[in-house]
Amino acid sequence: MFNKTLHVLPVVLAVVASSNAGSGQLPEEVLDGLIKKTNNSVYLTQSPQNIMMLPDNPAWLVAEAGEALFKQARGPKNASLEQCDFGKGPGVLDGAHAELPRYFADTGKVMDLETRLLHCMKTLQGFTNDDAAIKQKHGSKSDIMKLQTYIASKSSGIPWNPPMQHPLEKAMRDAGEVMFYRRSGTMDFSCATCHTQTGKRIRASVLPSVYDAADMTKAISWPSQRTSHDEVRSSQHRVLECLWQMRYPNIKNGSDASIALISFWTDAARGEPAILPDLKR
């Protein structure tokens, strides 16, 4: 609940809180709960500095800009995104991201937050792939990241619960699992090389284990401020970064391959509350 004294960024939080009444929990409260529950997980507690900065997360400003964009009539069709259906009905944002990726009957596809958002910007607002609003997918200044950060913030504190009723949802998750364990490339890496043991490190960075839902919920809580980049980053961007380390070729933004991986990792965090927006290394 947003009933705590909002001592930081009061204006921004008040805006977010007022439109979010009744749902969600502040990211710092969620993280605090997880740290207590896991008895100080090494992954969750690795950066005291980042934990301290979480209430002042610059991502809130990006979310605020996203809210304005969301409600503004834009694009060739001069429409807002308020009729966009993220899976829980047109315009319903509370808890929507915690149930993505999911199957959408209108496209016949399993979509994550970013691909669904792009779909609505095209169908409702009339943007095309050539428009800057859609083309620019990375960085805090991009419309896509502003909008994603706002929409996702409405799932803070909500347990991840990607639906697995539709056969395509299950198929994508299961293919993502295969891809997670699939070794290839110059250095024989699979995601499993680095993400199947609790508390292990790549150099100084503590790695989340896919077998540990409490670690995974933080790992997959994107958008997240990336302090080392000074930008808000998406799930799609995190996939890209790990694939770069793995010596894999570029993955296409929003491709079914990326969504399969994201379906699998979201399922691995099932039941644990989302931390949104998060702040990471």
Add this chain to the structure above:
Amino acid sequence: MFKKTPIAAVAAVSLLLIAGGCAATNTGKSVAPQATAPAAAPAAAPAAPAVVAKKVDYTAMSPAELAEYLIFEAEGYDLKQPTQEGTTGRARLVQDEIQKACSLGKGKEIDDKSREKIMALAASTIKYPEGGIKLGDWKKGRELAWSGYGYRTAHNPDNHAKGTPGGNCYNCHQIATDRTGGDIGPSLTGFGKIRGMDPDTLKYAYDVIYNPHVYFACTNMPRMGASGVLSQAQIADILAYLFDPNSPVNK
């Protein structure tokens, strides 16, 4: 030519998997499988037949088939992206025998027969320097062991004209105590001091760096010699870093 019933779609999927490379036109554009009424086909067919191709039914594939399909047929990756070694992204994604055998799911381990096969296969890849294994320059070895540069592609390809590919050892190993390393692999601190420098120990370390599957089948450690990332001379430099009494590893 166009398959319209769900059953035919399944057959088409397996054909695509075998034929490979011709499914590019099936992705992205198509609508919900159920919604694609046969009547929709004739209208568009004369002008651009490829666009009308049916939507592939993912649910008819096994998870492994779908994974291969998403990687190689559905254009999930940039398969044409140039690599530093002069191949393409596709080559980075195709699995060799060891990669395939070692892609083990949750809680799975290789059976004894596969283990023996992998160890023998690994042994056959190892090449030794003429004149035997000797220690190189530990300072160069230190540079290599602490470098993660090289062969990264994706959104920001490494340029090998500007930097020498390194061994990535620090990512997974604590090596010397002067800098922080990872712990996916065991600590190598004091390696030479603890293990000694007899020829068998040197050969063991050379083999592990060249192709660790010869001792540890399906290990998480990369095959730095067999993959061509490190040359024999570079491995000798890294060996010096591990064994030389003057190296910080043994201080």
